[in-house]
Amino acid sequence: MTTTEQNSYLQDAINAIRTEQQALEILINELDERFITACQLLENCQGRVVVTGMGKSGHIGRKMAATFASTGTPSFFMHPAEAGHGDLGMLVKGDVLIAISNSGQSDEIRRLLPVVEKLNIPMISISRDKRGFLPQSATVALTLGASDEACPLGLAPTSSTTATLALGDALAVALVHSKNFTSDDFALSHPAGALGKRLLTKVSDVMHSTDLPIIAQTANVEQALFSMTSGRLGMTVIVNGDKQVVGVFTDGDLRRALAKNITLSTTIDSVMTENPKTIAQDVRASDALTIMNEKKVNQLLVLDDKKQLVGIISLHDLLQAGVK
Structure with missing residues (x-):
């Protein structure tokens, strides 16, 4: 031609x-x-x-x-x-x-x-x-x-x-x-395929909600490691006396703590990450994915209106559920 x-x-x-x-x-x-x-x-x-x-x-x-x-x-x-x-x-x-x-x-x-x-x-x-x-x-x-x-x-x-x-x-x-x-109305007539998953799947549908890794604010690094290992999510959540979330301790926090020569008896509240990224359970899972991408994190803590932990949602959970 x-x-x-x-x-x-x-x-x-x-x-x-x-x-x-x-x-x-x-x-x-x-x-x-x-x-x-x-x-x-x-x-x-x-x-x-x-x-x-x-x-x-x-x-x-x-x-x-x-x-x-x-x-x-x-x-x-x-x-x-x-x-x-x-x-x-x-x-x-x-x-x-x-x-x-x-x-x-x-x-x-x-x-x-x-x-x-x-x-x-x-x-x-x-x-x-x-x-x-x-x-x-x-x-x-x-x-x-x-x-x-x-x-x-x-x-x-x-x-x-x-x-x-x-x-x-x-x-x-x-x-x-x-x-x-509204978009919620739109979702009701589009339950199938990727669009339906994006519109209808809520955080509560895909989050981990049982056997959550939780330790008290008074715990030490050794207890945090046991909690992380049993929870198999690469993290543990720290709560205060009212069971409200005050921080999180992840694999990354552990590596940074070891670089500072901490010991197993070091209290967890001195090495935890404060103000972790959170989300509500009734929010669309697609919005959770957006937040993860914007904040460059792989997990979000799911809190209720009392700031108590009800679940943990990860990037892997979202991808496995087909949420894009």
Whole structure:
């Protein structure tokens, strides 16, 4: 392949992306009070948000419905052709319909409108402009604006589908804010895979909570060594008379202490590390990992609200649990 051919590929790609960027700029200028009304319809929806569209619009609609569903707005995609053969029964009173057609003239969606009107279901249309029957029949007609397709033939839906996708994301994001949807809410619909582990796994799920290596503040180095060996965590935790954590003694502390010619009878509070890094048990495990990376430590003490030790969590525990 010649250099000229390679440059042609790159230039075609750049031109396509720039054309789609221009489509998004045009879309921004289309946003007005209609978008606000559409958001209000979706927020006040007592049923589900049903998205429909044919062809490439349908592919975008599936993604749009999935985004709504994962961000707190119950939603699903209804294929308009299948809807005409029974699937229209998915649509019930209380729903809101989002109908996507770049031309605004989809025959498959046209056949559904009498039932939509009979059920008195609000419809939000998404099309290039307001000239088609679909936007003229809609409760709210959202438009993408007149942009060129990135396809050099001007035929394949490219810029128009990009703009539609962006508009769907904009609706979903606006609803996330208006519904005060939180990351905890998001976690409930994403229990599987790495994302689910990151969002749902708590410190209490992976921490060591039994046979914890603990010694009193009055103990000596010899007792600390026995505690470290039995605990097998490379450390022991020092507590005061109220069982509150006052320090920690690790393998590193031991090496530093030996360099100072300490003896086994040296009291542990003279060689321990004070103010060790701690965390609460109800915090996400992923946050524990972040703290470890920021503080450059491999372990955190897990304390309750009385500053008493309830567990120890290590970097190894997090990695073994698949928390990233």
